[in-house]
Amino acid sequence: MKAIVLPLKPKELLLLESLSKRKKLSAEENRYFLNLKKGHEGELLFTDLASKTEGDRLVLNNLLIEHNQTTFQIDCLILTETRIFLYEVKNFEGDFYLEGDKFYKKPRRELNNPLLQLNRTASLLRQLLLSLGLNTPIEANVVFTHPAFTLYQAPLDSPIIFPNQITNHLRMINNQATKLTNKSESIAAKLLQLNKTESPHQRLPSFRYEELQKGIICPACRMLSMVSGRGVCKCESCGHKESVATTVLHQVEEFQLLFPERKLTTREIYKWCGEVLSKKVIWRILSNNFKSVGEYKSRYYK
Ligand SMILES: [Zn+2]
Structure with missing residues (x-):
């Protein structure tokens, strides 16, 4: 078969x-x-x-x-x-x-x-x-x-x-x-x-970065209700749990799908996730999974 x-x-x-x-x-x-x-x-x-x-x-x-x-x-x-x-x-x-x-x-x-x-x-x-x-x-x-x-x-x-x-x-x-x-x-x-x-x-409703609500959408119940705990992210609405890395990588995917023109940086993802995860954690996950370009403040990931 x-x-x-x-x-x-x-x-x-x-x-x-x-x-x-x-x-x-x-x-x-x-x-x-x-x-x-x-x-x-x-x-x-x-x-x-x-x-x-x-x-x-x-x-x-x-x-x-x-x-x-x-x-x-x-x-x-x-x-x-x-x-x-x-x-x-x-x-x-x-x-x-x-x-x-x-x-x-x-x-x-x-x-x-x-x-x-x-x-x-x-x-x-x-x-x-x-x-x-x-x-x-x-x-x-x-x-x-x-x-x-x-x-x-x-x-x-x-x-x-x-x-x-x-x-x-x-x-x-x-x-x-x-x-x-x-x-x-x-x-x-x-x-x-x-x-x-x-x-x-081409066929999407128009949208701007500023008007979109920031935060993390729960993959299980689709509510904007994920928060971070010790090493895991947890949904306050349905209790779904996953590793912080999984959550961050999903957020990166969604962010890049919506805004292919914006550079992937620690700060961008920090803001996108509604500031519920620490910048240090996001930085570590981005460095482990993407190639970094540039130094210090102008650093971004591909
Ligand atoms: Zn949920």
Whole structure:
């Protein structure tokens, strides 16, 4: 059994999570954030099931591919020796219906039709594979992951997998899968090579350093409530504990994600953590984990 999975959270989601704790998002920004989060949960659920079941296949998820000046997003791909399964994953909850080419949430709010999105992605993927000299057949499906999802008026032959069909569908793939050769691996490698990480800053709400609340977000309960004790940091809200080094390194990651242009210094991280850790402790952890550049007051880390 082989499975490659990239369960990374998209950068955009990480950034929005951090911002949502450190400033007040507008109603629209918050809606966007919650939609993104819900969508990601659906993708994780499906990818997790796809990679846990037995059989010879490769699983890739969350790819952003650029080909012929067109960018397209692939939620999940399963590569088997004879076929490529492409999935558009939707974590919609509630009652929906199809009317011709249009997709509505009841009572009548039109949304982008996932079946049309799927067709576009499938066509672009097919063109890409052909340009690489591959004509492996693609089987494309929209998969709905939320247990409380209902779709009315879906034609019988719609390429749709409903929540209660996921397990059987994956079993069918594994029953048919034959041993993987280097071909599938080289397709996967090529796709990963074309996968690009878009700068997520473009679509984010605007924010300034000064307006963000400083402090340490607890990785367990997501409250800004971590304080330092003897050699450990502890959450005052849920009791989660971790080593100071782990906490500081997480804070550095978050800080650099939000402010890639700012220099990493002891003072910056001290302020970012809400001044709850000593500068000496932060200095030691930065020196142990990063390369220092410059001397004394102008020292920073890379
Ligand atoms: Zn906590």
